[in-house]
Amino acid sequence: MKPIYMDNNATTACDPAVVEAMLPFFTEQFGNASSIHSFGAQVGKALKEARGKVQALLGAAHDSEIVFTSCGTESDATAILSALKAYPERRTVITTVVEHPAILTLCDYLEKEDYIVHRLRVDKKGRVDLDEYKSLLNDRVAIVSIMWANNETGTLFPVEEMAEMAHEKGILFHTDAVQAVGKVPIDLKNTKIDLLSLSGHKLHAPKGIGVLYVRRNTRFRPLLRGGHQERGRRAGTENSASIVGLGVACDLAAQHMDAENTVVKKLRDRLERGILAKVKNAFVNGDLHYRLPNTASIAFEYVEGEGILLLLNKEGIAASSGSACTSGSLEPSHVMRAMGIPYTAAHGTIRFSLSRYNTEEEVDRVIAAVPPIIAQLRKLSPYWSGEGPVTNLEQAFQPEYA
Amino acid sequence: MWDYSEKVREHFFNPKNSGPLDEANGIGDVGSIKCGDALRLMLKVNPESEVIEDAHFQTFGCGSAIASSSALTEIIKGKTLDEALKVSNQDIADYLDGLPPEKMHCSVMGREALQAAVANYRGEVWTDDHEEGDLVCKCFAIDAVMIEDTIRANGLKTREEVTNYTKAGGGCSACHEKIEDVLIAVNGRLYSSEPKPKKSPLAVPGESPVKPKLTNYQRIRKIEDTLEALRPMLQRDHGDVTLVEVDGKKIYVALTGACQGCSMESATLGGIQAKLVEALGELVQVLPVAALAHA
Numbered sequence: 148m149k150p151i152y153m154d155n156n157a158t159t160a161c162d163p164a165v166v167e168a169m170l171p172f173f174t175e176q177f178g179n180a181s182s183i184h185s186f187g188a189q190v191g192k193a194l195k196e197a198r199g200k201v202q203a204l205l206g207a208a209h210d211s212e213i214v215f216t217s218c219g220t221e222s223d224a225t226a227i228l229s230a231l232k233a234y235p236e237r238r239t240v241i242t243t244v245v246e247h248p249a250i251l252t253l254c255d256y257l258e259k260e261d262y263i264v265h266r267l268r269v270d271k272k273g274r275v276d277l278d279e280y281k282s283l284l285n286d287r288v289a290i291v292s293i294m295w296a297n298n299e300t301g302t303l304f305p306v307e308e309m310a311e312m313a314h315e316k317g318i319l320f321h322t323d324a325v326q327a328v329g330k331v332p333i334d335l336k337n338t339k340i341d342l343l344s345l346s347g348h349k350l351h352a353p354k355g356i357g358v359l360y361v362r363r364n365t366r367f368r369p370l371l372r373g374g375h376q377e378r379g380r381r382a383g384t385e386n387s388a389s390i391v392g393l394g395v396a397c398d399l400a401a402q403h404m405d406a407e408n409t410v411v412k413k414l415r416d417r418l419e420r421g422i423l424a425k426v427k428n429a430f431v432n433g434d435l436h437y438r439l440p441n442t443a444s445i446a447f448e449y450v451e452g453e454g455i456l457l458l459l460n461k462e463g464i465a466a467s468s469g470s471a472c473t474s475g476s477l478e479p480s481h482v483m484r485a486m487g488i489p490y491t492a493a494h495g496t497i498r499f500s501l502s503r504y505n506t507e508e509e510v511d512r513v514i515a516a517v518p519p520i521i522a523q524l525r526k527l528s529p530y531w532s533g534e535g536p537v538t539n540l541e542q543a544f545q546p547e548y549a
Numbered sequence: 550m551w552d553y554s555e556k557v558r559e560h561f562f563n564p565k566n567s568g569p570l571d572e573a574n575g576i577g578d579v580g581s582i583k584c585g586d587a588l589r590l591m592l593k594v595n596p597e598s599e600v601i602e603d604a605h606f607q608t609f610g611c612g613s614a615i616a617s618s619s620a621l622t623e624i625i626k627g628k629t630l631d632e633a634l635k636v637s638n639q640d641i642a643d644y645l646d647g648l649p650p651e652k653m654h655c656s657v658m659g660r661e662a663l664q665a666a667v668a669n670y671r672g673e674v675w676t677d678d679h680e681e682g683d684l685v686c687k688c689f690a691i692d693a694v695m696i697e698d699t700i701r702a703n704g705l706k707t708r709e710e711v712t713n714y715t716k717a718g719g720g721c722s723a724c725h726e727k728i729e730d731v732l733i734a735v736n737g738r739l740y741s742s743e744p745k746p747k748k749s750p751l752a753v754p755g756e757s758p759v760k761p762k763l764t765n766y767q768r769i770r771k772i773e774d775t776l777e778a779l780r781p782m783l784q785r786d787h788g789d790v791t792l793v794e795v796d797g798k799k800i801y802v803a804l805t806g807a808c809q810g811c812s813m814e815s816a817t818l819g820g821i822q823a824k825l826v827e828a829l830g831e832l833v834q835v836l837p838v839a840a841l842a843h844a
């Protein structure tokens with residue numbers, strides 16, 4: 148049977164139209180966009196077109212606000228380090244506890260360099276407290292960086308409102324929109340967002356291409372200095388094939404934006420309802436009323452995520468877990484911990500992230516596959532007995548914890 | 550996804566001895582909140598002979614935690630309690646044809662459950678003194694707590710010392726920054742490495758700083774001495790190394806015991822190569838004997 152891919156928040160398949168558009172740039176269109184001769188000129192033209200398509204998807208006012216980078220991580224790092232360099236007297240960064248490691252690990256490092264980092268906490272649905280946020284905004288803050296959508300739960304953040312609040316205090320606002328671009332409508336020219344990161348491989352473009360949107364007149368300091376590429380804001384010969392691919396992917400994302408929020412959302416809702424109807428002691432994580440249309444984060448209590456993934460994989464179903472053991476760190480996911488999800492549920496959380504390529508038939512196959520897998524693993528679990536969690540106190544599992 | 554051995558997969562997909570054991574007379578419950586694993590081991594012990602007649606487990610944990618539990622029950626069935634207590638974490642990992650370094654803690658949990666179950670059978674109280682930290686060195690599976698404890702116990706100051714005492718950082722070297730972070734956390738600052746002994750001011754002027762070229766015999770002796778010095782470290786992990794052939798820049802060695810075919814074989818070879826390059830002062834390549842057959 149054809150394998151089912153429901154791990155689109157990790158990465159997506161390149162759209163065939165994207166691949167087709169890229170191929171000539173590996174062969175006859177190999178020129179360097181900076182060259183004077185015709186080999187270069189044609190590539191330069193293609194880059195300009197791609198830039199325009201990214202601009203259109205983001206609703207940016209100018210195409211020169213689009214800076215191509217090598218990935219989402221580079222865009223995130225460039226944004227934050229640029230602000231700290233451009234405003235050397237401001238030594239504070241505001242972010243959230245549930246950001247991607249691209250932001251959090253950088254912030255940990257900045258603290259070692261004596262910068263001050265405020266990480267906004269979240270409630271059990273993954274939402275920040277805007278009053279707390281407001282109280283932290285002052286003229287010592289160089290930049291605020293808040294993700295548009297969380298990669299594990301899909302929970303959306305009110306970044307437009309938060310950008311307004313930062314703007315009023317004269318503070319730069321960056322958003323890691325890697326999970327949001329292509330899934331929710333964005334119109335940057337009508338916001339106060341100064342900087343935005345996106346990553347091609349989350350929207351059916353190839354891996355290794357990203358964008359940093361830099362609003363015109365934003366004080367900016369490049370991460371990579373060298374040639375004049377990207378108007379000196381990101382040196383290094385352009386990855387022309389991938390940029391062209393990203394352009395096409397942005398076009399396609401704009402075309403499918405409605406479907407993403409109707410068809411894909413319906414599939415996701417069907418999946419959640421179908422699974423929860425058949426598996427007890429399971430619940431959906433995140434803010435159910437304000438989240439990405441494609442993401443389902445389901446906690447299965449009393450079992451551990453990796454076991455579920457291995458058994459799903461055996462059935463040809465690809466998903467991922469917020470649990471630790473798959474990432475190599477021993478801790479449960481920082482996002483689940485931040486939301487206060489009990490660890491017996493946090494470790495059993497599985498993320499199904501859909502795309503426009505998934506079908507109703509696939510969703511139904513997953514709904515059928517999950518319940519026996521959970522039952523099989525619960526049979527092995529010391530927290531589970533027969534039909535439910537162990538309740539008899541005599542038998543209750545109370546391990547000696549390290 | 551993890552690169553699990555066939556054996557691990559087999560014990561995960563079809564675990565042996567899972568579920569409650571009604572006639573159990575020794576039960577050990579252990580767990581680690583941090584890594585999300587918890588295990589109940591149930592033993593049926595013959596009171597006359599102290600032979601473990603049956604062993605069952607229930608595990609809340611990842612694939613290798615379940616496989617390690619299953620392996621443990623298979624290993625200890627039929628053993629006396631005293632024999633069973635001799636089973637080490639490495640024995641469990643070996644039985645499974647190796648575990649990825651990030652997953653070695655799963656076999657630790659199995660051993661602890663066994664100690665807890667035996668204590669429970671004997672009416673003793675068992676307390677867990679094992680604490681686990683984030684994995685720092687992936688080549689040799691050494692965590693932060695282990696490094697911290699070793700730094701404190703021995704007053705270590707430099708990254709080199711940490712590597713000498715714990716092996717952490719002795720492989721690919723990518724974790725050196727993390728080790729320095731642990732050093733700073735414990736000592737409050739980072740001491741620079743011992744200054745290299747200065748060249749004697751009495752050195753004959755014009756003397757070449759280049760090491761004199763070794764004769765073939767001296768060179769092979771040097772290789773042997775270097776390997777000899779590495780053996781105790783490998784033996785601690787139930788492995789060993791012997792020199793097989795030297796062919797110019799190619800040095801063929803046989804890894805035996807736990808090193809052979811283990812998930813860290815290439816890291817181990819890399820570590821040996823680094824030591825030989827240092828000792829010989831020339832670039833050499835260390836290859837497993839198997840490569841000799843194809844040469």
Ligand SMILES: Cc1ncc(COP(=O)(O)O)c(C=O)c1O
Binds near residue numbers: 249296298
């Ligand atoms: C929210 C978020 N930010 C940043 C990244 C990193 O993007 P990239 O893999 O392109 O560096 C990811 C990808 O996993 C992400 O989900």
